[in-house]
Amino acid sequence: MEVETRSSMVYSIGKDGNRFCEVISVKYRRKLFSRRDAYDLKGSDALFWKAARENCAYVYARCPEYRTILDDAGFSPADLQSMEDLARLPFLPTALFKRRRLFTLPRWRLPLVVSSSGTSGRASQIGFTVGDLWAGLKMVLRICRLRKLLSWRPCHYVVLGYQPRHKNRTGVSRTAFGVTLFTPALSRTYALRWKNGDYVLDLEGVQNAIVKHAGSRFPLRFMGFPAYAWFLMKRMEEQGVRVRLPRGSKLMLGGGWKQFYAEQVDKGEFYALAKKVLGLEENQIIEFFGAVEHPIFYNDCTRHHFHVPIYSRILIRDPVSFEPVPNGTPGLVNLISPMDVGTPLLSVMTDDLGILHDGCSCGCGLESPWLELLGRVGLQDIKTCAAGASELLNKVEVTL
Numbered sequence: 001m002e003v004e005t006r007s008s009m010v011y012s013i014g015k016d017g018n019r020f021c022e023v024i025s026v027k028y029r030r031k032l033f034s035r036r037d038a039y040d041l042k043g044s045d046a047l048f049w050k051a052a053r054e055n056c057a058y059v060y061a062r063c064p065e066y067r068t069i070l071d072d073a074g075f076s077p078a079d080l081q082s083m084e085d086l087a088r089l090p091f092l093p094t095a096l097f098k099r100r101r102l103f104t105l106p107r108w109r110l111p112l113v114v115s116s117s118g119t120s121g122r123a124s125q126i127g128f129t130v131g132d133l134w135a136g137l138k139m140v141l142r143i144c145r146l147r148k149l150l151s152w153r154p155c156h157y158v159v160l161g162y163q164p165r166h167k168n169r170t171g172v173s174r175t176a177f178g179v180t181l182f183t184p185a186l187s188r189t190y191a192l193r194w195k196n197g198d199y200v201l202d203l204e205g206v207q208n209a210i211v212k213h214a215g216s217r218f219p220l221r222f223m224g225f226p227a228y229a230w231f232l233m234k235r236m237e238e239q240g241v242r243v244r245l246p247r248g249s250k251l252m253l254g255g256g257w258k259q260f261y262a263e264q265v266d267k268g269e270f271y272a273l274a275k276k277v278l279g280l281e282e283n284q285i286i287e288f289f290g291a292v293e294h295p296i297f298y299n300d301c302t303r304h305h306f307h308v309p310i311y312s313r314i315l316i317r318d319p320v321s322f323e324p325v326p327n328g329t330p331g332l333v334n335l336i337s338p339m340d341v342g343t344p345l346l347s348v349m350t351d352d353l354g355i356l357h358d359g360c361s362c363g364c365g366l367e368s369p370w371l372e373l374l375g376r377v378g379l380q381d382i383k384t385c386a387a388g389a390s391e392l393l394n395k396v397e398v399t400l
Contacts, residue, residue, distance in 0.1 A: 026131055028054050029338050033135040035310060038142050039368040044310040045083050048338070053080040055338035055346045056089070062104035066092075066344040087315060087324050091334055091347040094293045097124035102343050105129065110342050114174055116292040126292050127342035135339050136295060139311050143299050144182060147286060153248065154184040156213045158206055160224025160232070161255065162199060163190035172225075172255045175290070179223040179252060186218055191228050203232050210236075210243060210278075219248035226253040226287075227260035230270060236277040244279035251280055254288035267304065289373070293348050294335040298371070305362050305370040312337040314371055316356045317349075330355050330374060351376050 028051040035044060057077035059066050070076065073090040080089065096102075099122065103110060110127040128136075144150050157180045162173040180188055189209040192199040213220045222229060229251065236242070251274055257264045274280045282304075289298040289306050296312040308314050315324045315334040325331045333354040336347045353374040359367040 026054055029135060033138050033311060038309045039307055039366050041310060041368045049080060049083050051338035052086060052346060053077055055341055056080055058341045059104055059344045063102055063344055065102050086313060086336055089347045091349040092344060093349045097293055098122035101125050103127045104342055114292055124292050128340060129342045132340045132342050140297050143297050143309060147299050149182050151183045154186045155219045155221045156186050156216060157188045158209060158222045159188055160191045160222060160228040162192045163194050176223050203235055206232060207236060214243035214245055216246055219246050221250045221252060223252045225255045227257045227263060229253060230265060233273045233277050242277055249284065251285045293345060294337060295340060296337050301362065301364040301366055303362050303364045307366045307368045307370045311339060314356055316354060327356050327358050327369060353377060
């Protein structure tokens with residue numbers, strides 16, 4: 001496919017030989033991220049695919065690697081004419097972002113670049129423009145209001161994650177700190193403290209802070225990895241430590257179990273222990289889901305299910321054919337969102353196995369589908385439509 005860029009317009013020669021024009025703007029993204037109902041998927045379908053087409057055209061014109069991938073697949077931004085066309089949009093495996101830095105602007109022009117945790121040995125580098133960050137802020141504020149996470153009442157915070165430092169650019173550390181801004185923070189205690197050139201897990205220090213703040217008249221909020229929350233609560237149980245936290249306290253979890261996946265426990269067991277040692281009821285436990293390569297804020301509902309917000313769509317694909325499967329069928333999780341134009345994140349294939357359930361099966365009142373995560377598969381088990389992440393990368397490098 002030939003492409004010519006002029007000002008805010010992209011002129012391309014499509015697969016059918018016809019010349020088409022795409023306006024490179026994000027007006028539909030602005031409209032999508034400004035909608036009041038964060039879970040009205042049916043009412044936002046038209047805005048979503050138009051925002052997806054805008055995103056595709058923008059990144060296609062500014063990221064040579066992404067253009068190569070789409071050209072090789074015989075796909076152009078003009079092919080996005082409806083919601084159904086999202087299933088044909090070439091997706092990028094998350095492993096690709098761990099192998100190559102893909103930006104639409106020079107690194108110095110991106111106000112924020114964040115990294116994945118890099119638990120597999122390599123970390124993704126994801127860039128955000130000012131517009132991306134503004135859209136993300138509106139998304140977070142709207143969803144947080146629904147779960148009543150925003151408050152002017154000051155809180156103490158226990159962060160079950162990394163102590164911030166200038167060289168730590170991981171998304172999980174920035175997200176955890178950002179959550180402590182949902183209320184005025186009286187104090188912050190970190191489970192992973194920087195000491196002698198490395199992060200050290202300090203559960204004793206966290207436990208001491210919990211006992212101290214249990215006597216405060218201000219709530220205590222936790223934010224961080226569920227694995228560390230579990231290890232902390234088990235430690236308190238073994239030592240016979242029981243507290244009753246102030247009214248309004250919350251246990252907020254995100255980031256997954258990472259390298260402690262083998263230690264993951266049933267949610268019912270987790271909630272029971274939280275009530276036993278912290279005095280927290282199930283409705284005081286809130287879980288988040290997201291990824292650096294898909295920076296959409298998934299906040300569980302009152303039934304602890306991750307409903308799909310209007311800012312994204314999720315396809316579950318057959319692991320062999322990569323064709324979309326019906327709701328209720330397990331497969332690989334394909335995440336789609338037009339939020340980020342700093343990096344080509346429009347359609348990302350994860351290494352997660354999941355099931356997309358009909359919204360009515362939840363019972364919380366939200367009608368949008370909800371995602372159940374089943375686990376992860378290894379990269380060797382994922383063969384993308386471009387013959388695997390490594391082959392896709394090689395193909396891009398050879399073409400360039």
